[in-house]
Amino acid sequence: MKKYIWSTIFTVLALFAFSTFSYAQTESELRDQIDTANSEIEKINKEIAALSGQIAITAEQKNTLANAIKDLTLKKNKLVKERQQTEKKITATGLVIKTLDNEIITKNSILNKSRDSLAVLLRDLYQQDNIGFLQNFLSQNSLSDLSREYNNVISLNREIKDNIENVSIQKNTLVVSKVKKEDEQQALNTLKKTLTAKELEITANKKEKDSLLVATKNKESEYQKMLAEQLKRKETFEKSIEDYEAQIKFILNPKLLPKAGSGVLSWPLSAITITSPYGSRWGKFHYGVDFRAKVGSNVFAMASGTVLGTGDTDIACKGASFGKWVFIKYNNGLSSTYGHLSEIKATVGDTVKKGDIVALSGNTGSSTGPHLHVAVYASTGVNVATVPSNACKGKIFTQPIAALSAYLNPSLYLPKL
Secondary structure (H helix, E strand, O other): OOHHHHHHHHHHHHHHHHHHHHHHOOOOHHHHHHHHHHHHHHHEEEHHHHHHHHHHHHHHHHHHHHHHHHHHHHHHHHHHHHHHHHHHHHHHHHHHHHHHHHHHHHHHHHHHHHHHHHHHHHHHHHHHHOHHHHHHHHHHHHHHHHHHHHHHHHHHHHHHHHHHHHHHHHHHHHHHHHHHHHHHHHHHHHHHHHOOOOHHHHHHHHHHHHHHHHHHHHHHHHHHHHHHHHHHHHHHHHHHHHHHHHHHHOOHHHOOOOOOOOOOOOOOOOOOEEEEEEEEEEEEEEEOOEEEEEOOOOEEEOEEEEEEEEEHHHOOOOOOOOOOOEEEEHHHHHHEEEEEEEEOOOOOOOOOOOEEEEEEEEEEEEEOEEEEEEEEEEHHHEEEEEEEEOOOOOEEEEEEEHHHHHHHHHHHHOOOO
């Protein structure tokens, strides 16, 4: 009796624990958690887009500042070279002025000596004139000697005068050249001051730009850090969605599914050729069946049910997913998505019967050629949801989202070929 009582108590406790676990892990709650996580991801995507924009702006500012600094550096180097060239010209001009000074001193010396010589000559002539003609004549051997002496004195006097005149002209020319060189030197000194002032201005400007560039780089680094944090947050939320979807598979009930091989689904096309079956493909897993279909081929409902969703992922992210799609929940516990359509014929909320035309096949979304993609799920494990695009960062799109364990092999429920 005691054994029975304890067994009963244990069973009740076990049932209570199971019911509590089931309540905490209901699909509705998990879906709410997924929607909350998706909402957070959407917010983070907006923050990521804003940060990416700021990074792009700061990167452009950084490049602009770097180019400006490069330009200022080139201008400064040019000014330095011009200043150095001017300093050398000033030095060369100073040497020329010094040479002219030496030549002027030399000419002055020559003039002074010439004037002294001329004065001596004139004094001698004056003294000779005071002696008198008769005394000069008596002192000479002959008249011709007297005449020759007077001619020599006169000639010498003329040469000295001519020499003084020539030296004076040369001296004046040297003085004019010196004045020109002094003016040139003054202009070069003024140019040097101007170049030095410009050089100092550019140095100050470059220093300011250098500081601004450092600040911009720090700002870009800060944005990069913030972006990394947002990406990490986004990754955390995406991981949480995966965890939620992983939890969903534990609450799926296989007893709610039709029996495999029962043929509860009909063919979605009038002509059937399978080009890619359900399973591993190209190193990944293909969660559906691809059928050969020309663009515009009629696509039929595979069983009776309700159209719960239609859409076009190309609007948000071209070439990334289903493209145009139709989602139908059947009355037999299964649901299906038709992807890569060219035209959607059904409307959300429509009740359809097996064989009704719901779309036309096409080549939209992630497709390498015209075909029809059919995915089949357990209805309790799939829902139409709005999610962020992995292919187009910052974009969101709406399509059927399912737990991985909710995907079923369509061939298990389609007629045998």
